[in-house]
Amino acid sequence: MKKILILFPIILLLILQLLYVIPLFGAFDLNSIKSINSDFFLNLFWSILNAIVSVFFIIVFSFYFAIALANAINLNKRISFLLIPSLLGNVAIGYFLSRLQLFEHFSENRSILSIYLPLFLTNFYQYGSLTIFLFYLRIKDIPNELIQFASSNGYSLKEKIKEIYLPQIQKIGTLLFIMLFILIFNEFSKVIILFRSSPATNTELISHLIDRLFRIDLMNRTELAINNLLNQGILITIIFILFCIILFAKRSYKIGQLIIYKSFILFFFLTKLIRPTTVIVLLNLFILSIFLPISLILADIRIPELSILVNVFLKSVPLFTIVSLFIASYFIICSINLKLLFPLQLSVESKNYNKYIWNLFIYRVIPAVAIGYLGFHFIKTLSINKYLFWIIGQTILSAPIILTFLIYTHIEMRKETIFFINRHRFSYIEILKLLFHKSYKLSYFLVVLFTFSFIWNDDILSYAIRMHIPTPVIDLMNNSIGKSLCKSEAAFSLLPLFVIIGCFLYIINKLNLSNNKNKNEESCIRTSQF
Amino acid sequence: MKSKTLSLFIALIILISSCTQKEITVLGEAIPSTESMRRFKNSIEKNLDNDTKVNFLMYEYAEMNKLANFDFAGKTGIYDIVLQYNTALAPYVSNNYVFSINEIKTELELDGTKLNFLSNIFVKTWKEVGCYQLNKGPDNKAEPYAIPFSANTMFIAYNKEMFENQENKLAFKKQYNRELLVPKTWSEYYEIAKFFTNTEKNTFGTVLQGDPFFIYYEWANFAYSFGGGVMKKEYGWESDRNTPIILNSKETIEATNFYLSLKEFDGSNDFFSTDASKQLEILKEGKTAIAIIWSDVAYNLVYNNNSIDNRFGFAPIPGNISMLAGGSYYINKQTSLPKEAMKTINYLMQEENQIELMKNGLCSPLKSIYNKPAIKVIPYSNALYNSLERGVYMLEAGQDAEVIIDIMTNKLQNLFKSKGQYDTQTVLSEATEEIKTKRKKIFDYLKNKDK
Secondary structure (H helix, E strand, O other): OHHHHHHHHHHHHHHHHHHHHHHHHHOOOHHHHHOOOHHHHHHHHHHHHHHHHHHHHHHHHHHHHHHHHHHHOOOOOOHHHHHHHHHHHHHHHHHHHHHHOOOOOOOOOOOHHHHHHHHHHHHHHHHHHHHHHHHHHHHHOOOHHHHHHHHHOOOOHHHHHHHHHHHHHHHHHHHHHHHHHHHHHOOOHHHHHHHOOOHHHOOOOHHHHHHHHHHHHHHHOHHHHHHHHHHHHHHHHHHHHHHHHHHOOOOHHHHHHHHHHHOHHHHHHHHHHOOHHHHHHHHHHHHHHHHHHHHHHHHHOOOOOHHHHHHHHHHHHHHHHHHHHHHHHHHHHHHHHHHHHHHHHHOOOOOOHHHHHHHHHHHHHOOHHHHHHHHHHHHHHHOOOHHHHHHHHHHHHHHHHHHHHHHHHHOOOOHHHHHHHHHOOOOHHHHHHHHOOHHHHHHHHHHHHHHHHHHHOOOOHHHHOOOOOOOHHHHHHHOOOHHHOOHHHHHHHHHHHHHHHHHHHHHHHHOOOOHHHHHHHHHHHHHHHO | OHHHHHHHHHHHHHHHHOOOOOEEEEEEEOOHHHHHHHHHHHHHHHHOOOOOEEEEEEEOHHHHHHHHHHHHHHOOOOOOEEEEEHHHHHHHHHOOOEOOHHHHHHHHHHOOOOOHHHHHEOHHHHHHHOEEOOOOOOOOOOEEOOEEEEEEOEEEEEEHHHHHOHHHHHHHHHHHOOOOOOOOOHHHHHHHHHHHOEOOOOEEEEOOOOOOOOHHHHHHHHHHHOOOOOEOOOOOOOOOOOOOEOOOOHHHHHHHHHHHHHHHHEOOOOHHHOOHHHHHHHHHOOOEEEEEEEHHHHHHHHEEOOEEOOOEEEEOOOOOOEEOEEEEEEEEOOOOOHHHHHHHHHHHOOHHHHHHHHOOOOOOOEHHHHHOHHHHOOOOHHHHHHHHHOEEOOOOOOOOHHHHHHHHHHHHHHHHHHOOOOOHHHHHHHHHHHHHHHHHHHHHHHHHHHO
16 A cells, blocks of 8 residues: 555656547557558658667767766866756757758758758757766766775776776666657757758658648548557557667667777777867857857847736746746655655665656657647547646656656665665655755756756647747747747747746856765764754 | 745646636737737727637747647637638638638627628638638539638849849840849849849849748749649639649749749758748848748838838739738637627728738738728838739649648759759659549548548
């Protein structure tokens, strides 16, 4: 019974997810899958290739760059600016880069290389900096004594990577691989804004093909369009599950380890290249790549009508913040239950919670247009309030990524702490008190920040509430392409995001990013309490 | 901690409960003219008898189209009025998604509300974008199912400074032995585009719309003006499995080759991502002589933060005909407030409100307002009026419209991408076969569904 109670928050998430996807699986039709044409598989191939190549480069390069960064320079207080591109979201990053007009001349001939190279670079810009940030934090967490021990025992750099750095990023690396694969595979708005995807110009990923075919059929052959959409969604889900099975086969980590280890030559190159001065130059270039478009965008801003200002700053910002806090709190409770209470109740160091988490990813792989359709279906069949639908939808959309982030990265309680809690039979409230101590402040803060970023930048479910709340990301999409392009309004749509990210990063900079100090503080808390 | 969490919950519940109000939701494409409808929100609400609120939702076209179709197909009734374009006409009427105008008109007249504006709409535009013949046969005729909110077309925008420059005038006369004037024929258009393309001076003859959502519409101007096109029929929505396709006709091939030949003088950075807005941006740079633009974005070319940019002139496209396009107000069959929806439309269609909307970018479907002084000062109003008066069907709007537009977009982009490697006739013949195959599937499906 206790086990069920502990698992209740995560089971609730799974039930809600199931409610959303039931119509998808209810529509399973083998004939429909058989009739999927060759274009589908070709686009699927390009999308998978795009995702795998992008993720591979992001992980490998970020790993070595993070090591070089951690050894070259101490950036503890300033490293948080690396988060900016990943916090902007797909629509904003698309507009951000299109404003620089970097790829326009490059992509005119529309060869495969001229499309996919900019796409890899864009993906790296958006997610590579986040990966470097997370790897950097993990590497900085390695106790100095361990590195000194390795050095005094004559470990070569290659051995240090194999014995010290790789195990340290194992969990977060696997999480990032899955997370980035899904995000890049299901890419939609960014490519539309940057390349105006179409089949003739080799710029159509699987999400665009599904969207286009659905759009064509929806007008006349409604039932067929929906049936095809749902079956394509099922097919993609099946492919993703197979992908996960292969990835999580026991040898997958070893394969990953081998790839990173074999790409040591890259590190060799980076160690030669990346000296403290080079790091500073590269980081300054990165800062320039962020602040140049920001300054261009800010220069576009014209003061809008007062009612728009009021709507955005007094309606949207507070609503999105409250909802983010609510959802983030829910995630924190889920992760505490899974990470701490579940193993405690079983009196073992169980990792069974993995299966609950990975199930949540299924919802994330369904094509965006299918999620949109299911949303409408959900509102109709359950006559549910649109706000409630939106909040539930956002919770299950961001759950897999935020939860796994939370579980695998930050709430890292030591075994002694778990033993202590178990021995003294802490109540749930006491455990919460312990976990809400300032030593975990950064973890929770990052969770709130990423939850906010996911919800604010969502361009699927936000359409459902726009009739009540101005959603700047949709305004930005409206003002980025088509007949309604308007730089001043696009710039204004980005303004609240810049302001909020700026505030969040300022607070992060005030926090200590190293977990070493936090862990020491945790020991102090235990000592003082008992 | 507890009190903070509690107050967060309370705030959330208040926000959730505050959104259960009776209202008319209007969905449309986010363009200046439709966005300007928002300013009538308060006066429309005052005009409605009860406490009904009016909410305008404007999105980028592709997204708006998808949301409207989700709503209609799912019968969710989220949007009461949908501002859609002519491609939606046949499917919306055939699927019984929308009210016929006569149905609501009769009910409103019983309440004493008269729709006087109906007699004032451009007839050809209304027949093209708002009327549909549901049942075939000589005894049946097209009925109105939607009221036009915008009478669009495509016309020429030219850089007056470049045309009036004395040096250019002399050089042009010397080269072509005629005055440098706005082109009346397509060969004149070509000569002007060629004359102004000068890489040393960084000037360009024209700027084309190669974006996947725009290329078909631009091409249609050339195809129909040359005497070709996609099909031989009177209205865009008239289409069945046997409507003759004229894609591989001599005229269409000639027109397509002419269209392709203009790429040489194109001033866009990336042809395949140049849409209507990017085209305007390039024109605003002042280095491009002439372009065919959408009438509903002409406002953005001329007006900028209440100031007028007088550098541009406007004229109908070369030839004797222009494109009839535009969008209409569709009233959702699932709405619980059909009368209020029609009253909202009625209010917006009043002459004084149409003048106000046209001053903010709308291409009004009301004929009478074009001779008003407030409208005559709009630089493109004359070109718009003349284009609408000589307007004909050029755009597909039948049950097979989406399929045809998709096929043509693909073929046209491929032709441009191949840079002359593909033979136009072969590509258009392939397009004809593809359309025949795919439309057969559509009409077979619809026939089986009716059974």
